[in-house]
Amino acid sequence: MSDHAADDTVPEVDESRRKFLIAATAGTGAVGAVLTAVPFVASWKPSESARAAGLPTEVDLSLMEPGQMTTHFWRKQQIYVVKRTPEMLASLTSHDAELKDPTSLKSDQPEYAKNAARAIKPEILVLIGTCTHLGCLPKTRFTPGDATVMANWPGGFFCPCHGSKFDLAGRVFEGSPASVNLKVPPYSFEGDNKLVIGVDATAAKGVA
Amino acid sequence: MSATMDKGGGFRAWLNKRLPVDQFVADQLTGYYAPKNFNIWYFFGSLALLVFVMQIVTGIFVTMHFKAGEASAFNSVEYLRREVPYGWLLQYMHAVGASFFFIVVYLHMARAFLYGSYKGPRELLWVIGMLIYLALMAEAFMGYVLPYGNMSYWGAQVIINLFGTIPGIGPDLVEWIRGDYGIGDATLTRFFSLHVVALPFVIALLIALHLVALRQTGSNNPDGIEIKENLGADGKPKDGIPFHPYYTLKDIVGVGLFLTAFAIVVFFVPTFGGLFMEGPNFEPANPSSTPEHIAPVWYFTPYYAILRAVPDQKMGALLMALSVVAFLFLPWLDRAKNKSIRYRGLASKILLGTFFVTFLMLMWLGLKPADGIYVLLARIFTVLYFAFYILLPFVSKADGNGPVPERVTYHAH
Numbered sequence: 001m002s003d004h005a006a007d008d009t010v011p012e013v014d015e016s017r018r019k020f021l022i023a024a025t026a027g028t029g030a031v032g033a034v035l036t037a038v039p040f041v042a043s044w045k046p047s048e049s050a051r052a053a054g055l056p057t058e059v060d061l062s063l064m065e066p067g068q069m070t071t072h073f074w075r076k077q078q079i080y081v082v083k084r085t086p087e088m089l090a091s092l093t094s095h096d097a098e099l100k101d102p103t104s105l106k107s108d109q110p111e112y113a114k115n116a117a118r119a120i121k122p123e124i125l126v127l128i129g130t131c132t133h134l135g136c137l138p139k140t141r142f143t144p145g146d147a148t149v150m151a152n153w154p155g156g157f158f159c160p161c162h163g164s165k166f167d168l169a170g171r172v173f174e175g176s177p178a179s180v181n182l183k184v185p186p187y188s189f190e191g192d193n194k195l196v197i198g199v200d201a202t203a204a205k206g207v208a
Numbered sequence: 209m210s211a212t213m214d215k216g217g218g219f220r221a222w223l224n225k226r227l228p229v230d231q232f233v234a235d236q237l238t239g240y241y242a243p244k245n246f247n248i249w250y251f252f253g254s255l256a257l258l259v260f261v262m263q264i265v266t267g268i269f270v271t272m273h274f275k276a277g278e279a280s281a282f283n284s285v286e287y288l289r290r291e292v293p294y295g296w297l298l299q300y301m302h303a304v305g306a307s308f309f310f311i312v313v314y315l316h317m318a319r320a321f322l323y324g325s326y327k328g329p330r331e332l333l334w335v336i337g338m339l340i341y342l343a344l345m346a347e348a349f350m351g352y353v354l355p356y357g358n359m360s361y362w363g364a365q366v367i368i369n370l371f372g373t374i375p376g377i378g379p380d381l382v383e384w385i386r387g388d389y390g391i392g393d394a395t396l397t398r399f400f401s402l403h404v405v406a407l408p409f410v411i412a413l414l415i416a417l418h419l420v421a422l423r424q425t426g427s428n429n430p431d432g433i434e435i436k437e438n439l440g441a442d443g444k445p446k447d448g449i450p451f452h453p454y455y456t457l458k459d460i461v462g463v464g465l466f467l468t469a470f471a472i473v474v475f476f477v478p479t480f481g482g483l484f485m486e487g488p489n490f491e492p493a494n495p496s497s498t499p500e501h502i503a504p505v506w507y508f509t510p511y512y513a514i515l516r517a518v519p520d521q522k523m524g525a526l527l528m529a530l531s532v533v534a535f536l537f538l539p540w541l542d543r544a545k546n547k548s549i550r551y552r553g554l555a556s557k558i559l560l561g562t563f564f565v566t567f568l569m570l571m572w573l574g575l576k577p578a579d580g581i582y583v584l585l586a587r588i589f590t591v592l593y594f595a596f597y598i599l600l601p602f603v604s605k606a607d608g609n610g611p612v613p614e615r616v617t618y619h620a621h
Binding site for chain 1: 362369390391392496498518524
């Protein structure tokens with residue numbers, strides 16, 4: 001026992017060394033914890049098969065009557081395709097003053113759809129049929145003058161959930177809870193009558 | 209400590225040497241002194257714990273038949289209701305239990321508003337309680353999505369898209385939450401995991417913390433005065449009585465009344481006229497058909513009314529978030545000396561009364577379509593809702609400082 005008497009004296013603690021070691025251990029542990037979290041967080045992103053199911057959708061436009069709307073699915077979203085008549089296109093010019101974003105400055109659409117008709121070809125309107133308010137499906141109210149929607153209704157879309165109103169270019173009216181216009185998905189044409197939803201016009205070959 | 213440890217012989221002594229059972233009972237029940245002047249408002253804490261246990265038990269059994277997934281979820285719930293022996297009872301108990309959980313929690317919160325139970329030294333007790341409330345909202349929302357009826361689908365669509373209004377990260381965040389470009393299998397299976405595993409754990413842990421914090425400060429009471437400041441010769445509060453047997457027995461009466469009401473709803477009006485389970489949710493989810501009128505379940509409608517009342521989408525989402533988070537700041541917004549509404553002036557009583565009415569009005573308005581007079585009313589009550597939090601610091605400081613009695617007011621029955 002007495003041999004070890006000297007060991008009982010407590011050596012002086014090097015406080016700065018201890019602090020450094022504590023900080024280094026805690027820091028390394030924290031970095032490790034954050035890096036370990038990455039795969040867990042990333043596992044919530046769309047899987048490979050979900051991404052594969054998001055391939056482009058093709059629409060044959062020759063089957064559509066003027067003034068008709070068809071709906072399609074692309075990436076689990078409803079896509080509205082409207083073959084607009086000249087009267088429908090003419091209706092777009094009458095109500096710019098009543099719109100929140102008439103020139104689509106704040107809204108989300110590809111560059112090639114950032115024009116008055118919000119389309120590559122004015123007669124073909126392609127929209128994501130998801131209300132920009134909270135994601136309901138806007139319903140078609142194409143009849144001009146439908147007073148159940150609003151006075152001087154030019155024709156367009158009406159969301160039944162919270163009452164947002166959009167014209168025939170998907171532009172939102174003042175007084176709607178939605179603040180921006182309906183989104184335009186990336187799309188392009190192959191030939192005269194084939195619409196491809198999900199492929200950008202700039203990326204596709206030989207398209208205006 | 210040794211006095212209780214030595215009690216009893218044989219097995220009891222053997223047990224207590226290894227697991228402090230008697231000690232725990234002495235510390236937490238027979239030796240825990242609660243104010244003697246509790247009234248009917250003090251039923252709801254123990255009832256909340258009861259509903260939590262009921263939800264866990266019915267949940268375990270409902271899970272045995274549920275199949276998460278776009279194609280299977282709705283059918284598995286219908287199968288449970290129609291073909292499993294007493295499956296209808298398990299499903300209704302679980303679904304009705306969610307609404308009763310919120311009834312109890314809202315009454316429990318109202319009690320805190322009335323008697324200033326959130327005020328110091330119980331600020332953390334209140335904050336932990338509010339975290340339970342937030343976790344419960346997430347739990348209830350996901351539970352509502354899982355049966356995958358049409359209201360499940362569209363409710364989820366609306367709520368998940370709320371995250372899309374966050375500047376910058378919004379759209380990516382929404383995709384990350386859903387795990388797909390729309391609500392689908394990935395969304396349902398992760399909600400199932402969170403609803404059944406993660407959130408119940410979180411809620412149980414928070415309940416434990418809530419009880420530990422309560423044991424530390426002791427219960428408030430309708431007079432809002434601290435019984436610990438008035439100790440008898442034995443060192444126990446003069447106005448305190450042991451939790452067991454006095455309040456355990458009282459709570460059993462509350463449990464009896466509660467279970468009677470619960471059974472009446474489960475057996476006779478399980479959907480409660482579309483309030484507890486909405487009509488469109490008895491149809492399968494249909495991404496190409498929005499129900500004519502989307503409304504969340506009643507316990508979310510006050511916030512939903514605020515969301516819809518604001519004409520601007522981002523502002524609406526922000527105010528909605530703020531209206532929920534505001535509860536957390538209550539202990540620091542209330543600057544009165546006195547806790548209980550009994551010892552505050554008329555202005556405080558009017559302010560709190562208006563807030564209660566406002567909350568109920570918003571709850572009702574959130575169930576109504578967003579047009580005409582309802583929008584106007586929702587806007588008025590949204591302003592009143594926030595006016596409460598803005599006015600509270602001034603009103604409470606001005607008229608919450610009158611004299612309070614030394615001892616609790618109590619009339620023997």
